[in-house]
Amino acid sequence: MLTIKSHSHDYKVEPYSSLGAALRTVTALERAHFLIDAEIARLYADELAQAVVPERTVIVPASEEQKSFEVLTPIFLQLLQAGLKRDGNLVVVGGGVVQDIGCFIASVLFRGLRWELVPTTLLAQADSCIGSKSSINIGSYKNQIGTFYPPHRVLLVVAVLATLPPDEIRSGMGEIIKLQLLKGEEDFRELMTDLQEFQGGLGTVEKWVLRSMAVKQPYIEEDEYDRGVRNLLNYGHTFGHAYESATHYGIPHGIAVTLGILTATFVSVELGFVPAAHYQELKRLLAPWHSPYGGLLRAASSTGIFQAIRHDKKNTGDAVNCILTRGPGRMEKIKVRFQEELVPAVSRFLATETT
Amino acid sequence: MLTIKSHSHDYKVEPYSSLGAALRTVTALERAHFLIDAEIARLYADELAQAVVPERTVIVPASEEQKSFEVLTPIFLQLLQAGLKRDGNLVVVGGGVVQDIGCFIASVLFRGLRWELVPTTLLAQADSCIGSKSSINIGSYKNQIGTFYPPHRVLLVVAVLATLPPDEIRSGMGEIIKLQLLKGEEDFRELMTDLQEFQGGLGTVEKWVLRSMAVKQPYIEEDEYDRGVRNLLNYGHTFGHAYESATHYGIPHGIAVTLGILTATFVSVELGFVPAAHYQELKRLLAPWHSPYGGLLRAASSTGIFQAIRHDKKNTGDAVNCILTRGPGRMEKIKVRFQEELVPAVSRFLATETT
Numbered sequence: 001m002l003t004i005k006s007h008s009h010d011y012k013v014e015p016y017s018s019l020g021a022a023l024r025t026v027t028a029l030e031r032a033h034f035l036i037d038a039e040i041a042r043l044y045a046d047e048l049a050q051a052v053v054p055e056r057t058v059i060v061p062a063s064e065e066q067k068s069f070e071v072l073t074p075i076f077l078q079l080l081q082a083g084l085k086r087d088g089n090l091v092v093v094g095g096g097v098v099q100d101i102g103c104f105i106a107s108v109l110f111r112g113l114r115w116e117l118v119p120t121t122l123l124a125q126a127d128s129c130i131g132s133k134s135s136i137n138i139g140s141y142k143n144q145i146g147t148f149y150p151p152h153r154v155l156l157v158v159a160v161l162a163t164l165p166p167d168e169i170r171s172g173m174g175e176i177i178k179l180q181l182l183k184g185e186e187d188f189r190e191l192m193t194d195l196q197e198f199q200g201g202l203g204t205v206e207k208w209v210l211r212s213m214a215v216k217q218p219y220i221e222e223d224e225y226d227r228g229v230r231n232l233l234n235y236g237h238t239f240g241h242a243y244e245s246a247t248h249y250g251i252p253h254g255i256a257v258t259l260g261i262l263t264a265t266f267v268s269v270e271l272g273f274v275p276a277a278h279y280q281e282l283k284r285l286l287a288p289w290h291s292p293y294g295g296l297l298r299a300a301s302s303t304g305i306f307q308a309i310r311h312d313k314k315n316t317g318d319a320v321n322c323i324l325t326r327g328p329g330r331m332e333k334i335k336v337r338f339q340e341e342l343v344p345a346v347s348r349f350l351a352t353e354t355t
Numbered sequence: 356m357l358t359i360k361s362h363s364h365d366y367k368v369e370p371y372s373s374l375g376a377a378l379r380t381v382t383a384l385e386r387a388h389f390l391i392d393a394e395i396a397r398l399y400a401d402e403l404a405q406a407v408v409p410e411r412t413v414i415v416p417a418s419e420e421q422k423s424f425e426v427l428t429p430i431f432l433q434l435l436q437a438g439l440k441r442d443g444n445l446v447v448v449g450g451g452v453v454q455d456i457g458c459f460i461a462s463v464l465f466r467g468l469r470w471e472l473v474p475t476t477l478l479a480q481a482d483s484c485i486g487s488k489s490s491i492n493i494g495s496y497k498n499q500i501g502t503f504y505p506p507h508r509v510l511l512v513v514a515v516l517a518t519l520p521p522d523e524i525r526s527g528m529g530e531i532i533k534l535q536l537l538k539g540e541e542d543f544r545e546l547m548t549d550l551q552e553f554q555g556g557l558g559t560v561e562k563w564v565l566r567s568m569a570v571k572q573p574y575i576e577e578d579e580y581d582r583g584v585r586n587l588l589n590y591g592h593t594f595g596h597a598y599e600s601a602t603h604y605g606i607p608h609g610i611a612v613t614l615g616i617l618t619a620t621f622v623s624v625e626l627g628f629v630p631a632a633h634y635q636e637l638k639r640l641l642a643p644w645h646s647p648y649g650g651l652l653r654a655a656s657s658t659g660i661f662q663a664i665r666h667d668k669k670n671t672g673d674a675v676n677c678i679l680t681r682g683p684g685r686m687e688k689i690k691v692r693f694q695e696e697l698v699p700a701v702s703r704f705l706a707t708e709t710t
Contacts, residue, residue: 007362070428077494108463111488111501112580133466139432146466147502225467 002213004130005221006150008112013130013154013213019044019093022118022155023051026091033084035075035102037062037094040120043163048093056082062097064249069138069145076105086110092151095121095168096128096253100146103134107149117151120160122172122205123254126212127179129154131220131233142245148225158206167252169205170289174254176208177286178235178261179215184329187211192285232331235323236260239346242308246300251293258290259297263349267336268324270345278327283353294354302350306343357568359485360576361505363467368485368509368568374399374448377473377510378406381446388439390430390457392417392449395475398518403448411437417452419604424493424500431460441465447506450476450523451483451608455501458489462504472506475515477527477560478609481567482534484509486575497600503580513561522607524560525644529609531563532641533590533616534570539684542566547640587686590678591615594701597663601655606648613645614652618704622691623679625700633682638708649709657705661698 002013016022019040026032034057041048041059058078060066084090090113092102099117106115119129132150135143161169173195180191191211194204216233223230240260243251251259265282268274309320319335320342326332336342357368371377374395381387389412396403396414413433415421439445445468447457454472461470474484487505490498516524528550535546546566549559571588578585595615598606606614620637623629664675674690675697681687691697 069431073425073493076424076500077496080494080496080499104463108459108491108500108502110499111503136463138428139435141432141435144435144465145431145463147463148466 002130002210002217004150004217006132007224008132008149009152011150011152011154013156015156015158017157018047018159019118019157020047020050022157023048023091023093025155026051026089026116027114027153028087028089031085031088032056032091033079033082033088034058035060035079035090035092035094035098035105037098037120040093040160044160056084058082060094060098060101062095064097064137067097067100067135067137069136072101072105072136075101076109079105079109084109084113086113088113089152090115091118092116093118093120095119095124099124099128100134100136103132103149103151104136104145104147106151107134107147112149114152116153116155118155118157120157121164122161122169122209123175124172125156125158125161126172126209127175127216129156130213130216132224133226142241156209158202158209161202161205167255170258171252171254173289174236174240174257174261176212177289178233178257179212180208181261181325181328182232182235182331183215185327187215188328195289231321231333232323235325235331236262236264238309238320238322239263242305243297243300245308246304247296250296255290255293258286259294259354262286262290262353263346264323265325266349266353267322267342267345268326270348271324271334271336271341273324273326273332273334278325298350298354302347305346305350309342309346310338357485357565357572359505359572361487362579363487363504364507366505366507366509368511370511370513372512373402373514374473374512375402375405377512378403378446378448380510381406381444381471382469382508383442383444386440386442387411387444387446388434388437389413390415390434390445390447390449390453390460392453392475395448395515399515411439413437415449415453415456417450419452419492422452422455422490422492424491427456427460427491430456431464434460434464439464439468441468443468444507445470446473447471448473448475450474450479454479454483455489455491458487458504458506459491459500459502461506462489462502467504469507471508471510473510473512475512476519477516477524477564478530479527480511480513480516481527481564482530482571484511485568485571487579488581497596511564513557513564516557516560522610525613526607526609528644529591529595529612529616531567532644533588533612534567535563536616536680536683537587537590537686538570540682542570543683550644586676586688587678590680590686591617591619593664593675593677594618597660598652598655600663601659602651605651610645610648613641614649614709617641617645617708618701619678620680621704621708622677622697622700623681625703626679626689626691626696628679628681628687628689633680653705653709657702660701660705664697664701665693 038061106113119125132148134146136145180188236257240256243256265279324334393416461468474480487503489501491500535543591612595611598611620634679689
């Protein structure tokens with residue numbers, strides 16, 4: 001059991017053996033309302049039927065369109081019409097998209113409603129369930145609206161990962177890889193050793209879920225609002241976000257991050273921050289975790305990629321803020337000149353490294 | 356100059372002699388975008404033209420419909436399309452409705468954007484410009500969505516009150532009366548003396564704007580999130596909100612609060628908290644400040660009024676939380692039984708006191 005400090009309220013991450021066991025512990029069950037990922041609702045219908053009141057349940061498909069400001073209205077209204085009150089509790093069961101929707105709603109409904117989160121993807125469990133952030137799209141602007149408002153409890157059920165498709169596991173692994181690279185050489189190598197024996201079951205996944213949260217915790221506690229050291233958690237993300245956008249979300253987020261990590265490392269080599277050998281080793285180790293999406297990236301418009309990098313919400317002027325690396329555990333935020341430095345290096349990466 | 360403490364960031368209230376003088380001090384003017392009340396844009400077109408860039412300006416009519424979650428999307432998109440970035444500044448010029456919209460947008464855009472507020476109504480200047488709250492409607496649910504996110508600066512231009520219609524002055528006075536009643540006997544009597552000589556010019560208004568903020572400040576600093584002592588600022592509001600709702604917003608907010616103060620005092624008499632003489636005196640003193648809206652209230656559906664009281668977001672069960680009074684400076688939060696106590700007392704008030 002982990003306790004995370006937050007400006008809003010501290011919260012615990014509590015492990016449970018099954019979805020049913022977790023949901024039986026929901027606070028104020030008689031006033032609880034549920035927001036549930038459509039796929040989870042289908043796969044775990046029987047277990048959910050034991051714990052969840054249908055009249056107080058909203059089912060949400062986990063698609064990028066659902067994460068839009070424009071489509072939040074019916075969800076708010078369903079919750080209010082079902083009688084959700086300010087002393088209620090919004091129980092959110094799902095991955096990143098449903099978490100984003102639930103977090104945003106909880107943060108603005110009644111100026112802040114209690115909510116509890118059961119993350120159901122590897123990415124949500126190892127990474128996004130802690131850290132307070134919600135991200136909502138509006139029009140063609142991605143993730144420009146959001147809040148900092150952590151759940152009041154995280155109910156961690158590693159067992160639900162068993163029903164995830166392989167790409168969802170690889171997507172979560174992108175953030176796990178990033179966090180262990182941030183931690184340092186030793187942890188990263190231990191992860192790589194475990195991953196070489198990974199056969200698609202849950203294996204050592206629970207260990208790395210917990211280890212990833214442990215790496216993330218000090219960053220979000222020290223800099224919850226992401227104005228300083230937390231920026232380092234964006235390692236691989238400036239590029240990853242651009243790859244998602246330029247492929248119209250054809251690459252799962254965490255896999256785009258894995259490709260983004262490789263890009264950031266390649267750029268770090270080009271700018272003289274790290275020896276080429278580090279990139280070459282990462283390239284070899286991470287290949288199984290992004291293949292064959294490199295091909296999708298090669299087919300994407302490089303104009304689209306560079307536009308997305310420029311429009312990333314973290315950029316405020318003509319230089320681009322990148323998290324570059326001097327090696328495992330040695331990431332730094334660097335202003336990279338867009339035309340002179342970034343475009344040539346990333347173009348070379350896209351041309352030669354995405355085969 | 357006042358400095359207000361907030362969980363999010365401290366902020367100053369700075370007086371200026373004119374709208375132009377205030378706007379010339381806007382932070383990062385080259386990255387500032389403007390959200391301006393349509394009526395202010397019309398009345399102060401020349402002064403605004405000196406300070407405001409049209410391409411970075413959104414004009415908003417100050418209507419209850421504009422304050423809806425459903426109609427925020429085009430405003431967000433206009434701001435983003437005009438190039439507002441996370442290092443920008445949203446300058447909000449208007450009264451309560453425009454403030455609510457601007458505050459909500461600033462609190463969720465880029466997970467929190469700098470914003471500066473020029474309150475242009477008496478109610479906004481004396482009361483709502485400090486305290487961090489935004490309130491947004493959704494569907495038929497009023498003020499159920501919102502955030503706590505104060506402006507980074509409040510630019511106070513008392514001179515703009517000169518162009519307000521008389522009912523807007525009386526509306527602001529409702530909150531000023533409430534705050535001075537909360538302060539105590541002496542301040543309330545001083546206000547009443549000044550108001551007897553009030554001839555519709557600005558007169559002593561600036562003094563009471565500043566004195567009202569001074570009363571409000573300790574409540575919002577001690578209990579920004581409105582979980583305890585700040586509740587007392589809702590004196591008159593449970594009834595006032597219901598009167599607004601039941602008359603379809605035919606009564607301006609602050610005037611509904613004045614009627615709500617009288618109701619709360621009447622109920623306090625009925626329940627034995629305060630002598631009838633206190634109510635009789637308030638009734639006489641406040642009459643000029645709500646007439647003739649008592650008539651509108653008499654014509655309203657009492658079913659509608661009682662439904663609204665029950666659905667007030669501050670109520671969580673079968674009893675209704677009311678701020679009652681034992682006299683000036685002695686307000687208390689009391690749970691009042693709905694059917695047995697509240698309905699009879701308020702029915703009597705509506706039947707006999709709204710002539």
